[in-house]
Amino acid sequence: MLETIYEIDFSVLAFIREHLSCRAMDIVMKLFTYAGNWGIIWIALTVGLLISKKHRRLGVTMAIGLLVCLGVGNLLLKPLIARDRPFIADPAIMLAISPPSGYSFPSGHSFSSFVSASILASYSRKAAAFAVPAAVLIAFSRLYFCVHFPTDVICGAALGIIAGLTVYRLRSDKTEQEPASENK
Numbered sequence: 001m002l003e004t005i006y007e008i009d010f011s012v013l014a015f016i017r018e019h020l021s022c023r024a025m026d027i028v029m030k031l032f033t034y035a036g037n038w039g040i041i042w043i044a045l046t047v048g049l050l051i052s053k054k055h056r057r058l059g060v061t062m063a064i065g066l067l068v069c070l071g072v073g074n075l076l077l078k079p080l081i082a083r084d085r086p087f088i089a090d091p092a093i094m095l096a097i098s099p100p101s102g103y104s105f106p107s108g109h110s111f112s113s114f115v116s117a118s119i120l121a122s123y124s125r126k127a128a129a130f131a132v133p134a135a136v137l138i139a140f141s142r143l144y145f146c147v148h149f150p151t152d153v154i155c156g157a158a159l160g161i162i163a164g165l166t167v168y169r170l171r172s173d174k175t176e177q178e179p180a181s182e183n184k
Helices: 002-020 023-051 056-081 108-123 125-144 150-177
Strands: none
Touching: 002 125, 002 150, 023 056, 023 108, 023 125, 056 108, 056 150, 108 125, 108 150, 125 150
């Protein structure tokens, strides 16, 4: 079973390298993969929301979602599963970016992007119009550069969606249960 998954994963990566790679895509994908490094784009957005009085509650929700991503993805699942990255599993893969450290499963870029996109999309359609395409492109960039397997990215995205929707829902339920303030 695992061997079949690896075969499919490597087939998808080979297809991307053979049919989608070009200089223009290299440039665009580098922008997205670097924006996703350490969740920097999502952390910066979260800080901006936390600073804004109007959107502070959304900022707190985003911060909680990103902390869940860190705890579940990087601190629990990556060391537990300890899956090598594609370029380690197949040393013939040449990277166009610096090789990332750590394990491959789940994709942290995908997890953080989709936890953030799910929370933002739950908040507003305008936010979804920016966040969802950004999350998809960041996740795809990890496949494009062969630093994650497709199953790493798919599972990272799925975990991000589940965590994002759960955190958003729990925070929304808490708001509905709080007594209304007389000063509002």
